[in-house]
Amino acid sequence: MSGAPAPVKARIAVLAGDGIGPEVTEQAVRVLEAVAAARGHVFTLEDALVGGAAIDATGSALPEETLAACRRSDAVLFGAIGGPKWGPSAKVRPEQGLLALRKGLGLFANLRPVTVNPRLAGASPLKAEVIAGVDLLVVRELTGGIYFGEKRREGASAFDACTYTEDEVARVVRVAARLARGRRRKLTSVDKANVLETSRLWRDVATRVVKEEFPEVVLDHHLVDSCAMQLVRRPADFDVVVTENMFGDILTDEASVIAGSIGLLPSASLGEGTFGLYEPIHGSAPDIAGRGLADPYGTIASAAMLLRHSLGLEREAALVEQAVARAVDGGALTADLGGSTSTEAAGTAVVQALESLVAVA
Ligand SMILES: NC(=O)c1ccc[n+]([C@@H]2O[C@H](COP(=O)([O-])OP(=O)(O)OC[C@H]3O[C@@H](n4cnc5c(N)ncnc54)[C@H](O)[C@@H]3O)[C@@H](O)[C@H]2O)c1
Numbered sequence: 001m002s003g004a005p006a007p008v009k010a011r012i013a014v015l016a017g018d019g020i021g022p023e024v025t026e027q028a029v030r031v032l033e034a035v036a037a038a039r040g041h042v043f044t045l046e047d048a049l050v051g052g053a054a055i056d057a058t059g060s061a062l063p064e065e066t067l068a069a070c071r072r073s074d075a076v077l078f079g080a081i082g083g084p085k086w087g088p089s090a091k092v093r094p095e096q097g098l099l100a101l102r103k104g105l106g107l108f109a110n111l112r113p114v115t116v117n118p119r120l121a122g123a124s125p126l127k128a129e130v131i132a133g134v135d136l137l138v139v140r141e142l143t144g145g146i147y148f149g150e151k152r153r154e155g156a157s158a159f160d161a162c163t164y165t166e167d168e169v170a171r172v173v174r175v176a177a178r179l180a181r182g183r184r185r186k187l188t189s190v191d192k193a194n195v196l197e198t199s200r201l202w203r204d205v206a207t208r209v210v211k212e213e214f215p216e217v218v219l220d221h222h223l224v225d226s227c228a229m230q231l232v233r234r235p236a237d238f239d240v241v242v243t244e245n246m247f248g249d250i251l252t253d254e255a256s257v258i259a260g261s262i263g264l265l266p267s268a269s270l271g272e273g274t275f276g277l278y279e280p281i282h283g284s285a286p287d288i289a290g291r292g293l294a295d296p297y298g299t300i301a302s303a304a305m306l307l308r309h310s311l312g313l314e315r316e317a318a319l320v321e322q323a324v325a326r327a328v329d330g331g332a333l334t335a336d337l338g339g340s341t342s343t344e345a346a347g348t349a350v351v352q353a354l355e356s357l358v359a360v361a
């Protein structure tokens with residue numbers, strides 16, 4: 001690999017979680033190990049419990065030891081948590097572990113890129129000409145909004161408060177605007193300002209931050225309901241989308257249909273520094289867990305984002321992304337993509353593609 005930086009030493013916490021989490025994480029770890037071996041980097045991987053697996057072992061969805069393991073690492077690779085064993089009415093739920101991790105580590109900006117590999121056009125129910133050339137990035141606010149407001153049940157009523165402060169909005173809009181500046185300079189802020197006060201604040205702050213600090217970025221505002229429709233009607237028109245926590249959660253599951261499968265989409269959860277948590281956007285997929293059917297590409301692409309954002313290894317990140325594209329082009333398609341390749345064989349296809357890319361570089 002000519003022109004690569006000097007070998008890097010890094011510590012990575014690996015939180016595989018539940019359901020297909022361990023299956024897809026195992027493949028991403030293989031890819032990280034192949035990157036390290038090819039370039040002489042030293043990645044020290046430390047496994048830790050989270051979610052349902054942690055509840056079963058310790059009674060907590062985020063044991064102190066796990067948080068400590070993340071804090072002493074440069075980055076976290078995360079699989080998925082949750083499952084029917086720990087249902088929504090359980091006292092301690094796996095999802096609480098993930099939310100506490102995001103909040104506890106200050107990871108307020110969640111980057112969810114959506115691109116289309118033409119080889120997978122058939123995996124999307126959308127027309128090939130609608131999804132051609134899509135390259136969009138959703139920046140989801142991750143530590144505020146209705147997810148983290150006060151919650152309670154009172155007799156026959158339930159209550160979930162949604163709050164945002166100007167500072168919480170401004171910092172995530174800055175992340176999104178900075179990214180837009182390095183891309184096509186188009187930023188779409190998504191809210192529900194026709195109904196919600198938090199959205200009116202969101203719109204005011206987004207307008208001010210972009211006008212004062214990013215004059216070269218063109219900002220437009222969309223209401224979330226119409227944005228959900230436009231996203232599948234004309235996805236290629238979007239560049240960077242910034243939105244609040246719950247809207248971002250929902251819009252990105254929808255956007256995965258553009259790429260062809262939810263199994264393909266990666267994410268990076270970032271705070272102020274280079275530390276980050278990297279996970280596919282999907283969940284623990286209890287319907288296919290334990291059968292070697294899960295698509296590992298979203299988790300492997302999350303590992304590429306880890307190399308880029310937390311370790312500064314842009315070249316290696318690009319190689320992993322190319323290796324995933326090669327594996328797909330070579331026909332290593334899991335069931336969600338219309339093929340019959342197993343999770344492990346898909347991981348092997350990426351590792352082999354990576355090794356051949358490195359050999360010619
Ligand atoms: N970040 C996370 O850990 C995370 C994200 C979303 C949901 N969850 C949790 O996961 C559990 C299951 O949630 P759900 O079923 O609503 O959503 P899900 O994302 O787990 O699954 C939705 C559908 O997509 C399919 N799918 C998901 N990932 C796939 C992959 N890699 N390859 C192939 N197919 C894949 C599943 O088989 C399922 O049919 C819930 O407990 C939920 O809270 C966790």
Ligand SMILES: CC(C)[C@H](C(=O)O)[C@@H](O)C(=O)O
Binds near residue numbers: 098099249281283
């Ligand atoms: C599991 C759940 C708490 C989580 C979220 O809503 O943020 C998931 O859906 C995601 O997209 O990461």
Ligand SMILES: [Mg+2]
Binds near residue numbers: 249250253281
């Ligand atoms: Mg989600």
